[in-house]
Amino acid sequence: MGAIPGRGKAANRHLRYRVFVPAAATVAGALLLFGLYARWLLYHGLSASAASAELLGAGAIIGGVALLILYRSARDTAEPYEEAAEAASRLLAGEAGHRLSGGPEGELAVIADAANLLARQRESGATEGKLREREYAAILSGMSEGMVAVDPAGNLITLNPAAVRLFGGRTGMPPGRTLAELVRAPELLHFAAEVTSNAGKPGGSPQSRTEDGVSRETEITLAGREGARHLRVTAAPLRVAGETVGAVLVFADITRIRQLERMRRDFVANVSHEIKTPITAIQAAVETLCDGAAEDPETRTRFLDILSRQSERLSLLVSDTLSLARIERDVDSGVPLTLTPLAPVLEAAVEACRPHAEKRATVVGLECPAELNVAMDRALLEQAVINLVHNAVTYSPSGTPVTVRAARAATAGGADEVVIEVIDRGPGIAAEHLSRLFERFYRVDAGRSRELGGTGLGLAIVKHVALAHGGNVSVDSTPGSGSTFRIHLGGGRGAPAGRGAPAGVFA
Numbered sequence: 001m002g003a004i005p006g007r008g009k010a011a012n013r014h015l016r017y018r019v020f021v022p023a024a025a026t027v028a029g030a031l032l033l034f035g036l037y038a039r040w041l042l043y044h045g046l047s048a049s050a051a052s053a054e055l056l057g058a059g060a061i062i063g064g065v066a067l068l069i070l071y072r073s074a075r076d077t078a079e080p081y082e083e084a085a086e087a088a089s090r091l092l093a094g095e096a097g098h099r100l101s102g103g104p105e106g107e108l109a110v111i112a113d114a115a116n117l118l119a120r121q122r123e124s125g126a127t128e129g130k131l132r133e134r135e136y137a138a139i140l141s142g143m144s145e146g147m148v149a150v151d152p153a154g155n156l157i158t159l160n161p162a163a164v165r166l167f168g169g170r171t172g173m174p175p176g177r178t179l180a181e182l183v184r185a186p187e188l189l190h191f192a193a194e195v196t197s198n199a200g201k202p203g204g205s206p207q208s209r210t211e212d213g214v215s216r217e218t219e220i221t222l223a224g225r226e227g228a229r230h231l232r233v234t235a236a237p238l239r240v241a242g243e244t245v246g247a248v249l250v251f252a253d254i255t256r257i258r259q260l261e262r263m264r265r266d267f268v269a270n271v272s273h274e275i276k277t278p279i280t281a282i283q284a285a286v287e288t289l290c291d292g293a294a295e296d297p298e299t300r301t302r303f304l305d306i307l308s309r310q311s312e313r314l315s316l317l318v319s320d321t322l323s324l325a326r327i328e329r330d331v332d333s334g335v336p337l338t339l340t341p342l343a344p345v346l347e348a349a350v351e352a353c354r355p356h357a358e359k360r361a362t363v364v365g366l367e368c369p370a371e372l373n374v375a376m377d378r379a380l381l382e383q384a385v386i387n388l389v390h391n392a393v394t395y396s397p398s399g400t401p402v403t404v405r406a407a408r409a410a411t412a413g414g415a416d417e418v419v420i421e422v423i424d425r426g427p428g429i430a431a432e433h434l435s436r437l438f439e440r441f442y443r444v445d446a447g448r449s450r451e452l453g454g455t456g457l458g459l460a461i462v463k464h465v466a467l468a469h470g471g472n473v474s475v476d477s478t479p480g481s482g483s484t485f486r487i488h489l490g491g492g493r494g495a496p497a498g499r500g501a502p503a504g505v506f507a
Helices: 003-042 049-094 110-141 163-168 188-195 253-290 299-333 342-359 376-397 444-450 459-468
Strands: 146-150 154-160 215-224 229-240 245-251 336-341 364-365 373-376 404-408 416-422 472-478 482-489
Touching: 003 154, 110 482, 146 163, 154 163, 163 245, 188 215, 188 229, 188 245, 253 299, 299 376, 299 459, 336 342, 342 364, 342 376, 342 404, 342 416, 373 376, 376 404, 376 416, 376 459, 376 482, 459 472, 459 482
Parallel strands: 364 404
Antiparallel strands: 146 154, 146 245, 215 229, 229 245, 336 373, 404 416, 416 482, 472 482
């Protein structure tokens, strides 16, 4: 752009010459022709009146030709300006790709160069702006957290797809909608208003202020059909040219975190309660023996039996707790599975339960095709089947049969799976208990379960073993008719994505 002023002076001189020279040449030529014609008339001796008439006619002709020449010259001179005006209008209308053509030596060259440079800058800026806009859109679309921008009045400016999934609505610019329509939480509206009105000012509720003095953070709970949702909300003022024009709210769904925290608290409370009972019994037995009961052989035997049973119960509780923790860790990290024949695994589980079954005069039957193979962790799957068979033998009347059965089946979606069933003829379980049977420490009859030595973790272990194999568990039971517990393998029903065995991994 530094050379344009000098070129502008040259262009002005060129323009003056282009307008003046044709006009001067045309006038001079007309006068010359008129004078020559007059001399020719006088030379031929025409009368004054006749000469005057001839000169008037010739003048009219010469004047008309001169006007035509001047018109053509003016049109040729004006044409580049008309084209420049049209091109400038198109550039102003946003057609940054359009260019002016002034010629290398033309008087419009400097204007064309300047306009074309401006057009290139605008085109480059528009391209960069579109690229930056696409980058911003990609960033917002890729966020797992919901993002909502609002103005000081609470009207929505924009929201990203994650916010749409959290609250419903649509992406882009939803005109006329407000934050109150999107999220029905008065505390959130107050929080957003506080951010926009007190941006950068001291104050604000202690639980919603962060160290930077500008952004704020709080937590809200939203009621929904699927239960309460816990959201951590981080907000910062939205500024343009130093002026606060709204607020940006970022929502992180921490529902799963809060659920895990509650589960941990419940688990610690349940373990503490379960441990307290055997420890209390052991302490009481020891105190009784120390107080002199050890001198009486019958009393000593009875209390030593209490110590043995309670210490064994405590040992089982610790063992089951550690087993469950290990299986949960394996589910999170992924369990290496090997394609293995299923029948030997079920035979080993039945054999492990045989002594307990013989004490209760129970016959445990096994039905499994020898050619049935499953991708499994053998030790984990065997432990799960042992837990189910042991429970079936324990809670069934003495002398009633228990059946272990495995076979191929089809899921509701048509996929193949392998189902392991443990069927008993026990008292059955009421329908209101079925949905919670596989929870930690849940017991249908807590007193009877403790009396029979149960820890309340056996079925929870079974469930997590199934999840580690990409499967799930189910149960059918009718009071008075017995129960059927199932481990589903290979169908992936209820398995976390990317964990355990892929669907159909069996032969």
